[in-house]
Amino acid sequence: MSAVVGVDLGGSKIALGLVNAENAILSRRRIDTEAAAGLDSVITRISAQVASLRRELPKGQDIAAVGVGAPGPVDPIHGDLLTLVNLPGISNTPFRRALSQRLGVPVALDHDAKVAALGEFHFGAGKKRDSMIYIVIGTGVGAAIIYQGRLLYGESNTAGESGHMTVDPNGHLCHCGSRGCLEAYASGPALSRHYATATGETIDGAQVAERARAGDVTALQTLAEAGRALGIAVASLAMTLNIELFVIGGSVAQADALLLNPARATLPGYAFKTVAERVQVRASQLGEDGAILGAAWLARARGKLS
């Protein structure tokens, strides 16, 4: 098996990794997305980084394919971008085909949460498991459901919007317009907002996690409320889907036990005892590498030429 390149295309940053046949990341790159510059510019800059990674391979070796995880719904059949909510400059464009044509290698594309889930499922916290729900908590909250080894997409490719499950119908208003979504409790901006409401001080979600680790009681309470919301959502998902492994990733998940322990403690109050006992809520093992390794897995499994 040849090497492949995994690309994590984010709203502000693009991370790339050269991945060998043993699924080790040999080399990395990180550049700004600059989505406002438009599709051609993003493709040109990704291509330059892929070319640079290619040159690191021993003479005679080449990459077999490129995989990309991107924000927003992606059509898994055609693998073209449908809507990139956070990348207005390159929305609704045949991104995968354009990149494949530029590079002359097969390219596979999928939604970023699904790609990170594939990484954790094949190489991280979900290794050797049959099914897994990956919940990514950052600026937003998204999920990817792997059932018997296969990602679920749903009828219009929007499966996994579990950040907008209702955890309290009378709870906080979510920016999506609904009330009491998981995202209105557990996302970075939600942590920031709730901390500011309690203290008058505005810091971001990562800083709330940092202060909680340092013993700040309000920060701990903010994370505990987020964890409780996460636990309620996990309980409802476990009751409905009977999937037993939940892997929590994303920047807020770095709060780790301060977020996950309240979630674990909430679970038995909202699920059958027999279900709650089997459910494991784990932090992602691969962190940001999950997206690169998942994209690399996707490249091998689904990479298509132009």
Next chain:
Amino acid sequence: MSAVVGVDLGGSKIALGLVNAENAILSRRRIDTEAAAGLDSVITRISAQVASLRRELPKGQDIAAVGVGAPGPVDPIHGDLLTLVNLPGISNTPFRRALSQRLGVPVALDHDAKVAALGEFHFGAGKKRDSMIYIVIGTGVGAAIIYQGRLLYGESNTAGESGHMTVDPNGHLCHCGSRGCLEAYASGPALSRHYATATGETIDGAQVAERARAGDVTALQTLAEAGRALGIAVASLAMTLNIELFVIGGSVAQADALLLNPARATLPGYAFKTVAERVQVRASQLGEDGAILGAAWLARARGKLS
């Protein structure tokens, strides 16, 4: 294709139907379950009814298989009963094999909500659809998820316990011990309890529906509260699974628009606009025949000899 027999094995009644190759029910039987009499007795009485249905076929024709829907989790691989919560006399017994040996024809067995869902999916409200969530509302609330034509079972065969999704974490206590389960709002006993709390008068769920149809304001409010809980659960399921057809069956579902309209009205407040617009919440088309036709479908698809 030969005829088959579909069996709806309930906690108090057993309904059987002789189903021809065109999936029409030619003849029906209905007997008491008398689960307390034990497995042998139940099998003997089912066998007598199957024999009686067989005799109705023209000379030279016979049934090809028998399908059974039963309460409680069923192992879909072996098709034997795991736990029949409401049938203590015949719990944890190799029911399918015993019945197949007695009848000398292949028998297939699955969970009652799943079997009724198969009926609606193949012959009723879900005909020609790709995916469907069936929610049965009666003494309890259960669900069956059909994704791309296949039932989801989960890792321990308990998928579909969506009656115990949390619709309000501070809401009514459910008999399962959790708080705010859908079942604590929408089941027959929940309707009865909430009506009694408001009026001091104890009537069952079907009677609440009847009074609502006659214009009783408290009964209407009780159903509206149940419908709102249903709408919240449907919204969360639709966001997570992106399945767009919800079929509501079971005795309480006979309240129809008085239950389903409040659910439909609640949906947009708890799901993305784009998702809510695509979701259809429909009453089951087949009523009690759904279980018989689903069991007949199961018999053809999965019937196994002893």
